[in-house]
Amino acid sequence: MQIAQIRERLRQAGAAPIHERHVLRQWVQGAAQTRKRNPEDFLPRSLREALPALQADLAALAALRSVHPSEDGSERLLLGLRDGQTIESVLLPREGLCVSTQVGCAVGCVFCMTGRTGLIRQIGSAEIVAQVVLARQRRPVRKVVFMGMGEPAHNLDAVLEAIELLGTGGAIGHKNLVFSTVGDPRVFERLPRGPVKPALALSLHTTDAALREQLLPRAPRMAPQELVALGEDYARRTGYPIQYQWTLLDGINDSPAELDGIVRLLRGRYAVLNLIPYNAVDDLPFRRPSWERARAIARDLHGRGVLTKLRQSAGQDVEGGCGQLRARAARLKAAATPPPRS
Numbered sequence: 624m625q626i627a628q629i630r631e632r633l634r635q636a637g638a639a640p641i642h643e644r645h646v647l648r649q650w651v652q653g654a655a656q657t658r659k660r661n662p663e664d665f666l667p668r669s670l671r672e673a674l675p676a677l678q679a680d681l682a683a684l685a686a687l688r689s690v691h692p693s694e695d696g697s698e699r700l701l702l703g704l705r706d707g708q709t710i711e712s713v714l715l716p717r718e719g720l721c722v723s724t725q726v727g728c729a730v731g732c733v734f735c736m737t738g739r740t741g742l743i744r745q746i747g748s749a750e751i752v753a754q755v756v757l758a759r760q761r762r763p764v765r766k767v768v769f770m771g772m773g774e775p776a777h778n779l780d781a782v783l784e785a786i787e788l789l790g791t792g793g794a795i796g797h798k799n800l801v802f803s804t805v806g807d808p809r810v811f812e813r814l815p816r817g818p819v820k821p822a823l824a825l826s827l828h829t830t831d832a833a834l835r836e837q838l839l840p841r842a843p844r845m846a847p848q849e850l851v852a853l854g855e856d857y858a859r860r861t862g863y864p865i866q867y868q869w870t871l872l873d874g875i876n877d878s879p880a881e882l883d884g885i886v887r888l889l890r891g892r893y894a895v896l897n898l899i900p901y902n903a904v905d906d907l908p909f910r911r912p913s914w915e916r917a918r919a920i921a922r923d924l925h926g927r928g929v930l931t932k933l934r935q936s937a938g939q940d941v942e943g944g945c946g947q948l949r950a951r952a953a954r955l956k957a958a959a960t961p962p963p964r965s
């Protein structure tokens with residue numbers, strides 16, 4: 624379901640723009656936030672009568688299937704959608720939430736669990752917001768990162784619609800909405816034009832265009848230099864730095880030549896480089912460098928003028944990177960389903 628469809632339903636039930644904003648805000652922030660106003664005196668009667676059915680539909684958009692707490696304070700949530708598909712959200716330490724934007728992903732990054740299935744389906748804008756609503760029933764959420772399953776640029780209208788609602792009625796600061804992408808010309812065209820401009824994370828992973836084609840086989844063919852030039856422009860316009868994401872793969876993108884390439888490309892930029900040691904995915908041959916080596920890389924880059932942060936992805940002790948929980952649930956479901964009779 625898309626947010627535009629909810630708005631249409633509200634209008635058909637007699638909602639004026641002020642009522643529409645009120646109902647949507649109440650949904651995204653939780654009823655407690657907006658109880659000051661008594662709906663009995665405020666909303667038109669036709670709308671009050673239509674609300675219970677709408678609220679039931681919104682509540683059914685995503686259901687909590689299982690919760691996987693981690694030692695680092697994060698909680699990985701497996702959610703079931705109405706058609707039986709499952710997705711993951713991760714409650715992060717310090718009131719953050721990582722949401723999914725697609726079931727599966729067409730980009731097919733060779734180190735990513737989500738990329739292994741290809742795209743299964745898009746997640747509607749209302750389903751994206753429903754992940755925030757569910758998370759807020761467990762903890763306060765003040766930051767939303769679009770770094771879960773899926774490539775936001777491949778579901779751009781829905782992601783931007785969700786961002787607009789979260790950054791207005793959802794009471795999330797615009798720079799606390801983080802759009803993470805492999806880079807796509809449409810992102811650089813649309814994000815600066817939106818009423819809510821999110822922060823941008825660009826998954827770079829290498830400065831070598833040929834290696835990037837191997838690692839991210841179906842990402843748009845944009846040279847790392849072009850990505851960084853467009854990212855820099857967006858950072859200057861919005862006033863928040865670009866986050867460059869670099870999944871550290873031992874022996875693949877951690878060579879001295881790569882580090883020199885990073886310095887050439889990112890020194891002096893309005894940017895932060897996040898080094899994220901690879902999270903093991905079943906059957907994949909990659910490894911992460913040792914923690915000491917990763918720290919030495921971060922120190923070296925920092926010393927050469929690149930603001931670098933070494934990050935652990937949250938909840939690694941519970942099915943590692945995003946997509947693994949869903950994959951395990953899908954395997955269990957397949958094992959529990961009897962084969963068709965011949």
Ligand SMILES: C[S@@+](CC[C@H](N)C(=O)[O-])C[C@H]1O[C@@H](n2cnc3c(N)ncnc32)[C@H](O)[C@@H]1O
Nearest residue numbers: 734735770773774803804826868870901902944
């Ligand atoms: C799952 S993607 C979703 C957002 C978007 N599709 C992207 O690639 O930026 C979010 C981040 O997770 C990283 N990632 C994927 N698989 C990983 C793994 N096995 N270990 C560490 N990071 C991984 C990606 O490189 C990307 O920076």
Ligand code: SF4
Nearest residue numbers: 728730732735738773
């Ligand atoms: S890393 Fe991002 S773009 Fe690549 S396959 Fe995974 S979800 Fe898709």
